[in-house]
Amino acid sequence: MAAPVLILQEIDSTNAEARRRAEAGEFGPLWIAAQRQTEGRGRRGRVWEMPTGNLAQTLLLTLDKSPLDASQLTFVSALAVYDLVAHYVPPGLVSIKWPNDVLLDGRKVSGVLLESGSLGAGGLWVAIGIGVNLKAAPVSTERPATAIAEHLSADHLSPPDFETGAKHLAERFDHWLSVWQTQGFEPVRQAWIDRTPGLYGPCTARLTHETLHGTADGVEADGSLRLKLADGSIRIISAGDVFFGDNG
Incomplete structure (x- = not known):
C-alpha cells in the first residue's frame, strides 16, 4: 500500500518540511504534497517554479542502507513520474533523460531532488522531492519545459487535478519502490534503460x-x-x- 499523502495548502518547500519532520523524529513513510511552494528548490540550489495547478510532493522515509544505495531512488522516482505522465498523453511522447528528468515531447515536464541525513541509530532518512507540470510549464527555465495539459491523449479532456496526481504518483512510486526493495536495483535499472534514449550517442x-x-x-x-x-x-x-x- 502506498504511503499516505498529506496535502497542504502552502509551504516553503515540501523537502524542507520533510527535513524538519525527520529532524524532529518523524520518519514516515509519508508523502507531503503542497498546492503552493514559496521556496521550491531544484538541483544545485536552483529555484523550482511551481505555477498554480502543478504538483509538488516529497516522500519522507527511513532506510537501512548506505547513501550510495539510497541514491538509486532517483531512478525509482523517474519511473514513477514516467508512469504518471504516460497515463495522460499519447504513446511514445514520454522519455527519461539521465538520470531522472522526465521529458514530454522532448521537453522537461518534471524534476526530482533527493536529500538525506543520518539517523542516530544508523541508517538514513530520505526526502524524495518530485515536481510535475500538470497544468502549466514555468516560464523562466534553463531548458525548454512543458506540461501534461499541452499533450493530452484523446482519452483525457484535462490533466489530473492536484489530489489525483499526488495519489497516482504515490501509487506508481510504491510499485517501483517495492521492486527495488524486493528484487534489487537491476530490474529498476533495466526498466529505466528501456525508457532512456541517447545512452549511446x-x-x-x-x-x-x-x-x-x-x-x-x-x-x-x-x-x-x-x-x-x-x-x-x-x-x-x-x-x-x-x-x-x-x-x-
Missing part, C-alpha cells in the same frame, strides 16, 4: 569544475553514466548536467 556533461564532450557509452551497474572521450578514455559520471545529441 553524442553527449556533453557539465560538471562542477569542467565540461566534457564525448559519446555516451551506456550506464554502470549503479546507474552512473559512462562517457567515452575523444582520446578513447572512459569517464564515469555520477552527477552533473548531461545533454544528449549534438546541441550540448
